[in-house]
Amino acid sequence: MSQIKYYAPGAPGGGEHGRRRSVLSSALDLRSNELKSAKFEWIDDASARKRLEELPLTSRDRFLIDLLYNTGIRVGEALSLFISDMHFGGGGPDIGCRIVDPHFHVRLDNPVQNRARAKGLARNLFVSRPLVDRYIDYMISREETLGENDSSPHVFVNMRDLSGYAGTAMNYSGVRKLIARCAKLIDFPLTGPHMLRHTFATRLVRGIGVDEVSLDIVQAILGHRHIDSTRIYTHDNENAMRKALVQLQTRHIVLGGSE
Structure with a gap:
């Protein structure tokens, strides 16, 4: 019960x-x-998506938004990432990873310092060159800003000195504030970081701006344990099918004769 x-x-x-x-x-x-x-909430306005993609942000915030938006990981998984998980130069025997292409590891057992919780399934996710460049920009800025005060294993840390919190792991509150700020700047009601995950999955499943991806692949990318959790992203398919069908030319049949 x-x-x-x-x-x-x-x-x-x-x-x-x-x-x-x-x-x-x-x-x-x-x-x-x-x-x-x-229906899941997602960024269904193409112009709003473009504004978010081009929004000028600090290097850390830009990388965080792009990571959530382009890989679909949960915010808890992002906040649980360690620098050692980021194999953006590819793997190698020295780090015990045989994956050649740029990628990162979503793990469930990192000893986090911010109470973040990674759920779902552990997995390896590949990344594009633009995302690699965003990460490099952020890490350079992080080193320049924090210097010797940078000792956290977390990927996402506080960059400003807020009562001694500079260099400590970023938390959920910081991400929510960032999303709220982005919502105002792009003039679109972002309800939270989960909206970026929903947008990512919806675009893949429905082929919006990308090649359509099968549900089982999307399930693996998102780390869903059950395919039913992924099927929710086929929402609004009925409306899309209806619009597609009404565009077809109707055959007019003349009774008692040929068409």
């Missing part, structure tokens, strides 16, 4: 440090089932 549910730090019910609570089993929670069948 009940199950234990984890509420992440900063999320409704999670408080500052996150907590686990006993809740009604999802199979019996009608409200939960309704939410699962509801």
Whole structure:
């Protein structure tokens, strides 16, 4: 009748440090089932997506937005990344990785310093050259800004000296503030970092601006344990199918004669 549910730090019910609570089993929670069948929020405005892609930001913020937007990882997974996970120059025997192309590892067991939680499945994700360049820009800026004060293994750290927090791991609150700032700058209601993940997945599944990708591949990229979690990104396919079909020329049949 009940199950234990984890509420992440900063999320409704999670408080500052996150907590686990006993809740009604999802199979019996009608409200939960309704939410699962509801349409996911994504950036459905092409011009808003372009504005987000071109938005001038600091090197750290630009890399974080691009990472979420172009790989679909969860914000908890991004905040859990360690520098040692970022094999953007490819792997090699010296680091115990045989993957040649630029990639990074999503791990579930990094000893994080910011209470971030990586869930789903551990996986390896490949990256494009532009994303590699963004990372290099950020790491150069990070070294110049923090210098000897840079000792955190986390990829994303606080860059400004906010009461001694410079160089410490970035947290959920910092990401939410960044997303809120981006929403104002691009004049589009971004509800949170999850919206970038939903946008990424929707574009892949529906082939929006990219080649359409099969559900099983999208499932692997997103780290979903079950394909049903990925099928939600086929939302609004009925409307898309309807629009496609009404564009077809209707055959007019003349009764009692040839067409």
